[in-house]
Amino acid sequence: MILRSCGDRAILVEYFDLAETMAFFASLRVSAPEDVEELVPAARTILVRHNGNSDSVAAWIRATEPADRAAAPATEPGVIAVHYDGADLADVAEATGLTTREVILAHTEQVWTVAFAGFAPGFGYLVGTDDRLHVPRRATPRTTVPAGSVGLAGEFSGVYPRSSPGGWQLIGHTETVLWDIERTPPALLQPGTTFRFEQV
Template structure:
């Protein structure tokens, strides 16, 4: 763990893995809820960093955090958000070929994994979800699409994401959902918050029982590695 002051009132914590990042983010939220963390305006996780913004004494907090033992994030920590999916994406055949399976197997493999929102990204409501085994990581498309429909469920590198609105994008599209990822009239506006768990359910099917991920790893994404960012 490395702590770097940013400007006058912020602190950037660098971690060695996505799992450590998720664990530290959860621990900081717990400490804040218990009034055991100095006042902070925002706690923002990324792939391997956590930013604390609005601190009175960032250097003092850095000294307190560095060397602190952060407990691993329990697989069952965080609320569970269920997303019904139609596995009808335009890149379904491409992903099936990359995985070496039949097209119909993609839905079962993808929906069997346990996901967690690692951090938010390029558009309001977009969450980068970890949890799919490393053997199922896929590259971005060589040529991005000029427009990806809202609700598209897509893969890139270590991540699964859902496009909250129509936008250009280069991720591999495997399905779609009617879930509203971003609604300014809702509190909170974003459906996904970092740390939340996500279960994908085949539309019209039954929610899978709790268990291990598609690759046998736990819900904390212990088989995950750093993947493609962007959109």
């Protein structure tokens, strides 16, 4: 890992890849000392915001061991109900060599972990354990993707929290609200939490 100062109240920790980042984030989030104010994971980094005691925080980061990603989730995964009627479902089946039914089963029969958030408020990048669903983004992005659309891109699955442009392969949609400013926290998909998709 590489630690870089970000002003006098944050440290950016760089890791080798997403798997390493997720493993360290899982450990850091459960052992954070009082000096730490926020952890913001990304694909290969974690931003650690702190109260100014950078030496103590840096020592804690270096001393933290990565979690075992193979371990069972600490809490029961949440559930997102999905109608598997996406415009790209057949294309995903063709790209993966699966039937559409097998695509749906592969999506619903695994636990997904929110690796990090980004793109839009409430959008979480979910990582699963079954690599059969790794597919490229669409060659031509759509100018409008409806809110609630469930998609795949690379190693990730995600749900569009609002209507926006997007290039993910759409396999279904959900009525689950991903972003609600009246909820605490507003985003349903918090980094480090786990979810299952359930066919309606």
